[in-house]
Amino acid sequence: MFESNNEGGEIDCFYLSIVVQETIVSMAVAGSIIGAAFGGWMNDKVGRKRSILVADVIFFIGALVMAAAPVPSVIILGRVLVGLGIGMASVTAPLYISEASPAKIRGALVSINGFLITSGQFLSYLINLAFTKVHIYTPKFFKWLIFVSSISFFVSGSWNLALDAWGCRSSCCDTVHVSVVPSRVS
Numbered sequence: 001m002f003e004s005n006n007e008g009g010e011i012d013c014f015y016l017s018i019v020v021q022e023t024i025v026s027m028a029v030a031g032s033i034i035g036a037a038f039g040g041w042m043n044d045k046v047g048r049k050r051s052i053l054v055a056d057v058i059f060f061i062g063a064l065v066m067a068a069a070p071v072p073s074v075i076i077l078g079r080v081l082v083g084l085g086i087g088m089a090s091v092t093a094p095l096y097i098s099e100a101s102p103a104k105i106r107g108a109l110v111s112i113n114g115f116l117i118t119s120g121q122f123l124s125y126l127i128n129l130a131f132t133k134v135h136i137y138t139p140k141f142f143k144w145l146i147f148v149s150s151i152s153f154f155v156s157g158s159w160n161l162a163l164d165a166w167g168c169r170s171s172c173c174d175t176v177h178v179s180v181v182p183s184r185v186s
Contacts, residue, residue: 020072027076031083032090039088048096051088059085 016024035055042051062081069075094110101109 016072024072024075024079027079028083028086031080032087033083035084035087035089036091037087038084039091042088043092043095048092048099051092052096055085055088055092057085058082058088 035058039051039055042054046054058081062078062083062085064078065081066075066078069078094113097109097113098106
């Protein structure tokens, strides 16, 4: 349940039931399950790089939807979109890294990916903690917390697009030479 305190009817504060709060939280997990299943299929159909870019765009749109949400049902929709992006990226990114990297450092790069994801989650908790300690509870305060999550699009998605647009990725990858030697079966 939510309440409007101003003349324009715009929602100032959310007073959500426990069920609605649990639904909002769980929809990202549900979306990521669907996104992971869909991401595997999408990897095969359009390739790893395009799948990562699609996941980035879906995540960004979901963050914007949540930041602009006037009612809880729109937040739920945004959480599903964010979950889809997370699920698709969680399947595609390690696969892309392992296929594009030389065998000597493949394991380290995939491990660094997992470490950076976990570090990013921890950092987001710290940022949200800092926001809550400010004690500036304005009607749209929570939207700033949600909008901060869309910054990752500019770090990952735009970076991928920029590398391809400038042709940097192909020239960088030309220096990596991987030789395939058949293994002996004893």
